[in-house]
Amino acid sequence: PSSASLAPPRAGQAVSTLRFWLPPSRVCHLLLFPQGEDNFTYCPATGLAEGNEHSSFAGWAFPFPGVFLAEEFISKDEEVGVVELMDRDEWxxxxxxxxxxDYGPKVNFKKQRLKAGGFTGLPSFSKKIVAQMEACSVLGGFMPVEQCNLDYRPERGSAIDPHFDDWWLWGERLVSLNLLSKTVLSMSCDSEDSIQLFPTFSNENGELNPPGSLTQTSSCENSGKQGSSCLLSPRLVPSKEVTVAIHLPRRSLVVLYGEARYKWKHAIHRRHIEHRRVCVTFRELSAEFSAGGRHEELGKELLEIALSFQGTPV
Structure with missing residues (x-):
C-alpha cells in the first residue's frame, strides 16, 4: 500500500483544499531518476506519480495504483545464468x-481460438524464479501459463508501442523481469476522463517541493497571506496529457495490475534502450479459463503443461 497520505485539514482550512504530505525519507528525489519526455515519474516508495521538475506539472502528484516493483529480484550470478541459457535457443x-x-499455447486473439499446439511448458530455469514470486504480496496464487522472452538492442532500434495486453486469455497480473540493463516503462492513457492532481509538500514544515512551483490563489493574494498557509485546490487535467515513467532498474521485477493493467497502456521507447535488454514476462489465465470459468478444463490442461517446467520455445 502507498505510504502517501492526505493531510487532515487544519482548523479554518477548507475541506475541499487537499494536499499530499510526503515524509522526507520517502520522497522520490527527481535527481535520482533521469527524465525523458514523460511528464510524471512513478515513485515506488509512495505509490504516487510525481510531476517532473522541468514539466508544467512540477510540484503536483496523483496516486498511481496497480504497480509493484521489487529491485534486485535475482542476483547477478542468476541473471548471467538465465540469459546464458536463453541464448542457447534461437531468438x-x-x-x-x-x-x-515464446513458451505458451498457440493463440489466435482475433478469433479467440486457443490450443496447446507444440507447447511443452515453461523452461526449467524459470522454476526458481516463479517460486521466488510467492514472497511478493501482490502475487499470491499467481500461476503462470505463458512466458515470453524479449530481446531489445539499441542497434536494432528495439521498442514496443503503447498497448494493452490481451484480457480474453490473460489474467489481471502482468509480471516482468528486467535483465541486463535499466529501462523505463512509459504509461499513457487514452481515456476521456480527467486526473485530479494534488500539490505536494516535501517536509513537515510544509515547504513546497519544488520551491516556488505553486502559485497562490487569488483569495490568498488579496488577503495578504503568504507561504504554506495558502494551499492550492486540486487541479484537473485531461488523462491524455499525462504520461508516467516507471523506472525499471536492472534485475528488477515489475507487476502491473488493476488500473495500471486495464486503464493505462504501457510502452518501451527506443530512447530508453541504451544497451542490450532482456525482458521475461509471465502471464496468468483470465477468469474464463480459471476455476468456475467457461473454459476451466482447457485452463487446467494448459497449467499442467506450463508448470512441468520442461518447455522449449515454440
Whole structure:
C-alpha cells in the first residue's frame, strides 16, 4: 500500500483544499531518476506519480495504483545464468526491432481460438524464479501459463508501442523481469476522463517541493497571506496529457495490475534502450479459463503443461 497520505485539514482550512504530505525519507528525489519526455515519474516508495521538475506539472502528484516493483529480484550470478541459457535457443525476429522466445499455447486473439499446439511448458530455469514470486504480496496464487522472452538492442532500434495486453486469455497480473540493463516503462492513457492532481509538500514544515512551483490563489493574494498557509485546490487535467515513467532498474521485477493493467497502456521507447535488454514476462489465465470459468478444463490442461517446467520455445 502507498505510504502517501492526505493531510487532515487544519482548523479554518477548507475541506475541499487537499494536499499530499510526503515524509522526507520517502520522497522520490527527481535527481535520482533521469527524465525523458514523460511528464510524471512513478515513485515506488509512495505509490504516487510525481510531476517532473522541468514539466508544467512540477510540484503536483496523483496516486498511481496497480504497480509493484521489487529491485534486485535475482542476483547477478542468476541473471548471467538465465540469459546464458536463453541464448542457447534461437531468438526469433519480432516487431519493432525486437527478438523473442515464446513458451505458451498457440493463440489466435482475433478469433479467440486457443490450443496447446507444440507447447511443452515453461523452461526449467524459470522454476526458481516463479517460486521466488510467492514472497511478493501482490502475487499470491499467481500461476503462470505463458512466458515470453524479449530481446531489445539499441542497434536494432528495439521498442514496443503503447498497448494493452490481451484480457480474453490473460489474467489481471502482468509480471516482468528486467535483465541486463535499466529501462523505463512509459504509461499513457487514452481515456476521456480527467486526473485530479494534488500539490505536494516535501517536509513537515510544509515547504513546497519544488520551491516556488505553486502559485497562490487569488483569495490568498488579496488577503495578504503568504507561504504554506495558502494551499492550492486540486487541479484537473485531461488523462491524455499525462504520461508516467516507471523506472525499471536492472534485475528488477515489475507487476502491473488493476488500473495500471486495464486503464493505462504501457510502452518501451527506443530512447530508453541504451544497451542490450532482456525482458521475461509471465502471464496468468483470465477468469474464463480459471476455476468456475467457461473454459476451466482447457485452463487446467494448459497449467499442467506450463508448470512441468520442461518447455522449449515454440
Amino acid at each position: 526469433k525476429p519480432s516487431q519493432s526491432g525486437r527478438k523473442k522466445q
